[in-house]
Amino acid sequence: MNNVTEQSLPEWAARLAVFDTETTGIATETTRIVQAHVSILDESGLPVEGRDWLIDCGIDIPEQATRVHGITTERMRAEGRSARESIGEILEYLDAIFQSGTVVVAYNASYDFTILDREAKRYDLAPLSRPRPIVDPLILDRQFDRYRRGPRNLASNAELYGVVLDNAHDASADAIAAGRVAQALSRKYFDQLNIPALQLHEQQETWALEQAASYRSYRQSIGKPMYDDDDSWPVG
Numbered sequence: 001m002n003n004v005t006e007q008s009l010p011e012w013a014a015r016l017a018v019f020d021t022e023t024t025g026i027a028t029e030t031t032r033i034v035q036a037h038v039s040i041l042d043e044s045g046l047p048v049e050g051r052d053w054l055i056d057c058g059i060d061i062p063e064q065a066t067r068v069h070g071i072t073t074e075r076m077r078a079e080g081r082s083a084r085e086s087i088g089e090i091l092e093y094l095d096a097i098f099q100s101g102t103v104v105v106a107y108n109a110s111y112d113f114t115i116l117d118r119e120a121k122r123y124d125l126a127p128l129s130r131p132r133p134i135v136d137p138l139i140l141d142r143q144f145d146r147y148r149r150g151p152r153n154l155a156s157n158a159e160l161y162g163v164v165l166d167n168a169h170d171a172s173a174d175a176i177a178a179g180r181v182a183q184a185l186s187r188k189y190f191d192q193l194n195i196p197a198l199q200l201h202e203q204q205e206t207w208a209l210e211q212a213a214s215y216r217s218y219r220q221s222i223g224k225p226m227y228d229d230d231d232s233w234p235v236g
Contacts, residue, residue, distance in 0.1 A: 007187045007190070008187070008190060008194075009043055009183060009186055009187060009190075010186050010190065010193050010194040010195070011194075011197075012103045012133070012135070012186075012196070012197035012200065013043075013103070013135075013182065013183050013186040013193075014042075014043040015040065015041070015042060015043065015102065016040070016041055016102060016103045016104070016105055016135070016179055016182065016183075017038060017039065017040050017041075017094075017097045017102050017103065017104045017105065017179075018037070018038070018039055018040075018041060018104070018105045018106070018175040018176055018178055018179035019036075019037070019038050019094065019104050019105070019106045019112060019175055020036070020037050020106065020107070020112060020171045020172075020174040020175035020178065021033045021035065021036045021037075021112050021115060021116070021171055022034055022035040022036075022065075022068075022069040022071065022169065022170070022171050023065065023115060024057060024059065024061050024062060024065050025062060025064075025065055026111075028111070028114045028115050028118060028236065029118060031115050031118075032055075032057035032058065032059060032083070032119070033053075033055055033057060033083075033086075033087070033090075033115060033116070033119055034054070034055050034057050034061060034065075034069075034071050034076055034080070035052075035053065035054055035055065035069065035071060035170075035171045036052070036053045036055070036086070036090050036171055037050065037051070037052050037053075037171035037172040037174075037175045037176075038050060038051055038090065038093050038094060038097070038104075038175070039051070039172070039175065039176065040097075040102070041176065041179045041180070041183075043183075045163075045176070045179060045180040045183055047176060050172075051089075051093060052171070052172055053081065053086045053089065053090060054071070054075075054076065054079050054080045054081065055076070055080050055081060055082075055083050055086040055087070056076055056077055056080030056081060056082065056083060057076065057080070057083050058083055060073045061073045061076060068169050069169045069170065069171075070169070070170075083119075083123065084123040084125070087116070087119045087120060087123055087125060088123070088125050090116065091116070091120055091125060091126070091127070091128060094116075094128060094131065095128060098128070098131055098132065098133075101133070101197070103133045103134070103135050103197045104131070104133070104134050104135070105134075105135045105136075105137065105175075105178050105179045105182045106134060106136060106175075106178065106234075107136065107137050107138055107154045107174065107178035107181070108136065108138050109134050109136040109138075109139075109233065109234040110136075110208070110232070110233045110234050110235065110236055113128070113131060113134070113234045113235045114234075114235050114236040116128070117235050127235075128235075131234060131235070132198060132201045132234075133197035133198050133200065133201040134201055134204070134234045135182050135197075135200065135201070135204070136204055136208075136233070136234070137157065137178055137181040137182045137185055138152060138157075139204050139207050139208055139211065139233070140182070140185045140189070140193070140204075141157055141181075141185065142207075142211050143207050143211070144185070144188075144189050144192065154168070154174055154177060154178060154181070155168050157181055158177045158180075158181055161180075161181050161184035161185065161188075162184060163177050163180040163181050163184060164177075165177040204233065204234075205233055205234075208231065208232075208233030208234075209231055209232075209233070212231035213231070216231075
């Protein structure tokens with residue numbers, strides 16, 4: 001169900017931006033962005049404006065990454081635009097959205113915003129300065145339905161919250177689905193989430209650290225300790 005107007009939405013959810021990337025890998029210090037999407041969704045979850053980027057990241061795309069998002073090195077080199085120019089445009093677009101006070105939704109936001117931060121520094125561009133307000137549906141789902149078993153990736157939560165996700169692992173499809181999941185969560189937990197966007201952002205900073213600590217403790221309890229990763233949110 002993509003129509004989110006049947007129940008009240010918090011003010012921040014009635015008009016929000018969405019952001020997602022597809023990359024060459026998962027290591028935030030070395031991964032390159034090859035595809036990105038930013039758009040604005042209305043209260044019905046429909047995009048009213050937006051931009052897409054296919055980026056020549058300057059290195060070959062590993063086969064494992066291509067199997068995930070379908071973008072080959074050949075296509076990237078033939079159709080992709082300059083990495084420095086593209087990253088600059090993404091930063092500029094997102095900064096304008098943040099300056100307007102509009103929420104940006106990103107699923108597992110610390111991944112996308114940390115990678116964008118490293119890409120900015122790689123090309124001697126100014127990173128986003130304290131990007132906010134951000135809403136991360138993954139953090140919200142873990143916070144308000146913490147004892148549910150099973151996967152919590154975007155595809156699983158899209159299905160759970162009645163959001164259609166076609167063409168998964170395309171930056172546009174994933175970003176828009178994440179925004180619709182955020183709107184669905186904001187309806188379901190309206191009493192808890194009907195707060196100012198900046199207040200919600202600050203609460204997620206705390207929840208992210210608590211959730212990371214809980215997961216780290218769980219891993220240790222089953223004899224699979226984690227590396228000492230930076231658990232900061234939304235930028236590590």
